[in-house]
Amino acid sequence: MQRIPLPERPDWRAEAEKLGFTFADMYGEPYWDETSAYSFTLQQVEDDIEDPCTELHAMCREAVAAVLASERLMARMGIPRPHWDLVAASWQADEPELYGRFDLAYDGKGPAKLLEYNADTPTSLYESASFQWLWFEQQQAARVLPQSTDQFNGLHEALVARFAQIFAADTDVHFAAVTNAPEDYATVETLAWAAREAGLGAHYTDLDKIGITANGQFTDSEDRVIGALFKLYPWEDLLRDPFADHLAGAGCRFIEPAWKAILSNKAILPVLWQMFPNHPNLLPASFIDEAPADLLASRHVIKPIFSREGQSITIYDGKQVLEAATARDYDQHPKIVQGYQALPEFAGMHPVIGAWVVGEACVGMGLREDRSLITQDLSRFKPHFIEG
């Protein structure tokens, strides 16, 4: 694994604009950054990322079953008790998952370590699946990258195949996202593109335009009944919204299914560590009130069970704060402790690997890097390639 300076494509900004990738710069900073790229060997990709992440997802599924079987663990998940049955029923009905993203610390040498699993509402899908691939093809064509190089990016095909597998042909699927969030919108549009290619109907609705009929069905912004809904909105929030009590009886199939409320939840990290202690891809983790003294005495991270974009995360060395996220919107949630894994440093930047799971297999990756040790919303997306 290396970080290799490369010439930028001279016209990539124009290309991004033409393609509708409007958030290639965010907050006045570049978000898409191709002044350098990360390179990997095929062995690193296959043995250290792809296979371990497919295994991690299988372990996560075991952990979901274990949590659902234990009232004690369910109580740790921050899921409102009136909705436990909804979550359990979605698992018992074997409702299929669509996608997720493992965030990993990996330096090219030791095993990749799971930082967290964004199993419910991962974004950066467009830049991973499409713009990154375009970069790769164009850089090969420009002979910046040798013909023998490759990229770990089967995301689009896998999404098409998965949609075709989990929905009957011509099913109408609604896609909902928060209004006026371009990154979120790009992710749902990328998914809708795949859904259409899989022979499904795709409709968009702003999340806050969803309505409810007198007999309890959800409707979109044009009052069409929603039979299947991909929602880029976390289960932990859905279950606390005013419409939460309508979820179970709406006759609506959700993507991701409700059981993802257990996985996209940092409370799963202590459960995984209890079930698979010393697994090479896991970091020690504990609920904060059960944390062993040696974990708290060494370098560790305290995370709320719900958090996005690195918010409310604090890194400690014993009692001393090493670094704390500036955005703290999630401070009020229960916390877990995780052993600290230093992110590698390349040219002063700290990359995190986002390994994509579609269905039950790892099918691609994208990287973000940040100057800070906590990858936050100012991180940059970096393309990667596999050495030939």
Added chain:
Amino acid sequence: MKRSRNVALVLLGAAAFGVAGCVEEKTEAAAFESKESCLAEASPGGWFSAADCETAFAEAQVLHEETAPRYESRELCEQEHGVDACADQASSGGGGGFFMPMLMGYMIGQALGGGGRVMSQPVVRSAGGGFATPDGSTKIGALNGGGQIRASAFAKAPVTKGLAPMTKAQVQSRGGFGSSAAARSAGG
């Protein structure tokens, strides 16, 4: 073997959706506040006649009685339809009374294909301003105008006559998702 055949995906904005969905058939329609305003617009060369105004108005009155929403309280009805838009319907056959939005006018539509009887739909006031069909699925800004609308606007709304009036919990509403989001965007 790691390769994707993915092509450059173009993000179009909301226009990208619905391409593969149904493109609804549209029809010529006009909305009136009264039978008289309809009659004033009817012409032998137009798509509806004076007789169409008469039959459509009679039909709209029947449909309103059958399909307009019924609420258990004036407060609830006014929440959906605006102040002074609702009437107390004292129950004639015993039992409690209920509230219905008043008939504010009607919409007529050209039969699909051009021939045949015109279609009719009553309209009631909508709380946010403007008017709506009984099931709320089609909203129109003002009466005494016309244009193309989707033909499904003339589908008969579910019958409410004889059903128990709606309680607060049953009233069709919107905006019940999204309020718990802590962050500006919901993904991560």
